[in-house]
Amino acid sequence: MLHVMAVAVSRDLTVQVLEDVNAAKLTDRQQALRNAIQRGEPKCLGVSQVMLGLMVMSYSIPLHFTEVTEVVRLGVPWWSGLTFITAGVVAIILDKNCTMKILWVCLIVSVVSTGLSVIAVIIYSVDMDKNPEAPCIKMVYDQCNEDHYASRVSRGVKSSLLLFTLAQTVISAVLCFLLFKQRRSFGQYSSLNSAAPSSPTTLIPPDMD
Numbered sequence: 001m002l003h004v005m006a007v008a009v010s011r012d013l014t015v016q017v018l019e020d021v022n023a024a025k026l027t028d029r030q031q032a033l034r035n036a037i038q039r040g041e042p043k044c045l046g047v048s049q050v051m052l053g054l055m056v057m058s059y060s061i062p063l064h065f066t067e068v069t070e071v072v073r074l075g076v077p078w079w080s081g082l083t084f085i086t087a088g089v090v091a092i093i094l095d096k097n098c099t100m101k102i103l104w105v106c107l108i109v110s111v112v113s114t115g116l117s118v119i120a121v122i123i124y125s126v127d128m129d130k131n132p133e134a135p136c137i138k139m140v141y142d143q144c145n146e147d148h149y150a151s152r153v154s155r156g157v158k159s160s161l162l163l164f165t166l167a168q169t170v171i172s173a174v175l176c177f178l179l180f181k182q183r184r185s186f187g188q189y190s191s192l193n194s195a196a197p198s199s200p201t202t203l204i205p206p207d208m209d
Helices: 021-039 042-059 061-065 076-096 100-130 146-185
Strands: 005-009 015-019 199-203
Touching: 042 061, 042 076, 042 146, 061 146, 076 100, 076 146, 100 146
Parallel strands: none
Antiparallel strands: 005 015, 015 199
């Protein structure tokens, strides 16, 4: 651990080495903050968020070839997926560069991600309720009409997206809880006004006579 020293030389050549207690305490808190956050495994949660975001965006592609509903019109899979990826990347950065500033950014992004996930879940649920599976109308060779199959594909994809979004909501909420808990524990990390004064160590030079 790095300690910052200050040196003072008096008129009688007495050397005082002053250890900067504030700087030492700051370094200790940085390391403690890093250890506390890494116990919450933000990297694992971040990777999970990135994967969920990519899955949401890729799974939504078939919806553009079926009946266009509110989910597609509002672009729910795209802005929710991008939000998941952003939140995951910030969490991974926090794991590598643990500072209070990045912790604040990660906390804010995670709160936004949680809120947007809840909104996306509501939109998926309302959309699926308003657009039920089309009935099967028998055509030639005893097959159903195209609308039936298209609606089945659409509802299947939306069900998958709904599950992914629910998982993201849980992950974001857990990450928010962990970050908020650590922020409260180390809230005075950047302002150490109550630190103890520096403790001097006096070094007296040898008598040359």
